[in-house]
Amino acid sequence: MALREDKIKLRAEESGGSVSPPGEGKFPSLASGPDGPDDDGDDLPFGTPGDLAGAVAGWACRLRLEDLPPEGVHVLRRVMLDVTGCALAGAGTPVARVAHSLVSRVYTSGRCHVIGQSIHLNPLGAVRLNAVACNALEFDPVVLDGSVHAAAVILPVVMAATEMTQGRPQDLMAGLAAGLEVAALIARHAGSALGRRGWSASAVAAGLGATVGGARALRLDADAAAHAVRVAALRVGVLRLAEGTAARATTLGALAEDALHASLLAAEGVIGPEGGVDGPGGVLETLAGYLPKTVVPWRELGQRWALMDPGLSFKLHPLAAPLLPAVEETARLLSTHGIPTRRVRRITVHLNPASVVGLVRTPPATMSQAQHSLAFGIGCLLTFGRVNVSHLRAQVFEGPGLIEAMERVRVLPAPAGLGDDPLIFDSHPHAAGIVVEMEGGDMVQGLCKEAVGGPGHPLDDDALEAKFVSNARFSGMDEARIRVIARRLWDLPG
Template sequence: MPGPTASEALGRFVAGSDWRDIPPALRHEAKRSLLNHIGCALGTARDPAVRTAVRVMRGLGGAPRVTVFGQSTRLDAMGAAFVNAVASNLLDYDDTHLNTVIHPAAPVAPPLFALAEQGGLSGAAILHAFLLGGEIACRIGNAVSPGHYARGWHITSTCGAFGAAAGCAKLLGLSAGQTAHAIGIASSQAAGTVENLPSAAKNVSVGNAARHGIMAAFFAAEGWEAAPAAIEGPLGWARATGDVPDVAAITEGLGERWEIGRNTYKPYPAGIVFHSVIDACLALRDRLRAPPEAIAAVSVAGDALLLARGDRVVRNERDARVSIHHSAALGLVRGHAGVADFEMPAVADPALAAFRAKVAAVLDPSLPRGAARVTVRLADGRVEEALVTTPRGSEARPMSDAELEAKFRDNAAMGGFADRAEAQIAAIWALEEAPDLSCLMGLLA
């Protein structure tokens, strides 16, 4: 007899998982992920895009029962999940699973917070559901990478819908069969395109991944079913959006090898593959001690993903956050790369614009994903080079708890919550012992 399908294997794994079996290190990583996620969402609380999302979702939703991070208003569960997903992903400052380039928390955590707050569930329940949902998103991402992204599918939005559905199914206490159907139903909702990344349409697909997870889980709870092989079948989601899927990457080692444990966090508010560019340019700036006008040309070499994402004309702040040229200019001209360095005043800065024109992107397929080699040619003929394969924040050089706390404080201050930051941080670290989310949500409203 044939073995279980991908959805069936994942359904059994999610429904059968016991919090008591989750290793302490992985539990702590869940808290780190949520600390980073909530901080990023608070940092955009005043952003017009977030305010617009609140306004639109208020007009579409039901009873306002769920907290929207950093806002004075409440929304229904699906509306709050949508807005919180958008907010946390807006600045490209959120977490990243490098192998897939999925940002797991943005689509997965918000629907879980919404359901847990609405249902009075414990902090441990949301941590557990987040680990399971993030794991499913990353495993399905592994199975379709790199062809899925290369075809133009925004993998955070597409695979995030599966993770959101699985996490919500866990919080709702669905059976293995119901959870499998929730994941299968999500296959009909998983969408989002790379072409839209420099636009607000990206925000819609990330927000939809979060709210679609709730919808898929609730439909499964009411008895709706999906095809058993909705993911990997001949006309299933994976083949429709990419190459033949690696089903083993989804199903093998469930509960033993955790992909979500490889989650990483950004020290710079830019696409993860640009962090090596920034680090290399900062190192060269420190080594050369040369003014920008003394630099004649800059060459940035990286893999195909780096060039596909970052060899672009910079017209706005969204372009800047995924630009090889802007990242190099920040490292070599300004010597820092904070949130303000990717906003419109920096995009329009004549000094940065002039320097971006000196930067050329070069394909080097021998370099691993996330690496960059930067070569600087000075006006006097000297040439200097820096190679970075493990940037700050990578799996090999992770941000410490103290660094994540400092990042949270900076984001909270941007959103107008500097006076609550310490209490918010403490409440997130204490989630595992919290009987419900009332304390944390009170601090985030």
């Protein structure tokens, strides 16, 4: 009781008013929320301009897994399978190994799992380390609303939150759903503006979504969850300059830790500034340039599930999204026409001029550079017949055979569009036209508007599990354990 009284006193002191004593109103609690006595939220003024934090928190705290249609629950299983596989593979990357070394020295042991490892850490350490591994390869699913990477930040947070409270799988999955939906809402309405001003839309959307998801998994009440979002809003700004570098994964690891920390602080009575998201001086004004109190239509939450419409894109190859249509169309042309790679004289790729700007043009020196190099991706096809996580190592992309293959790749901007469609990049920004020239003068060409895994070419469950198995094998996990983990994830309740 004394702890609750301290929380209430702290909140009253910070708000300059009074807060009801225990039993006479709402207060933050790790045991309330959807399964507690105060889950209706009808007396809270959600959705007023400048109170987006309260609106999304109130919605999330009332969300139950059974509120989702069965198709949405299945998408959550797919997300968990894919992100877990990415974490298993990502844990072996140099940046994740560095993070592991630092985290294991700084953070104490605890009850929270580190994905794919036998160690257990306290919640904040586990979240940071898992989020670094999940994001290390940039191979995680993309929320198509705003095209943001959010699941690889949100899942580590809701995992740790669920373990802290010894919650049920339903709490974990509801937290993941809440986090993804809120991330999609933010990205849908502010993602482009954030990007134009040099901020990472993925970080802002994922950071706020992870906080909401963590609060739901912790079963905070709506008032505490709202304050968690306001606290987290103070630290979600990440520069886009981090993209394409190893620092991206470590920064997102810190972002995930901040998201869980915000919920834990709010649970203990700490409040964040009113309007921290959409009020004067809040995230949307300061980072996205919105006018204060712009009303973000939060009532879309639960009306159109972003999990399904437009859904998520699941990557087939561990490369940056703008590269994927070009790599897949090249592979299709080589396979369909039975072209031996030794006969290929040159491959020319025609891309959206906006995509060409972000590509690595020189031979890659790091894993991140390789993932943003179209020459590397196509060079792997010519050298190995495929491209997967096993190729993202210095000894591979420094090999003379791959370097020679990369020299046969040419990338050109296509300002007039592709084929007979001058506006193709408006609807398909990553579309690619491919021309394969062979020794002797023969030539084939093709066009790919969208990579496999996008809404027009979804990755089916079998292909997604094959990706998981490949990633888990890369981590060194034995086959029996791989199959057990996959089956457990597919069998999560719904």
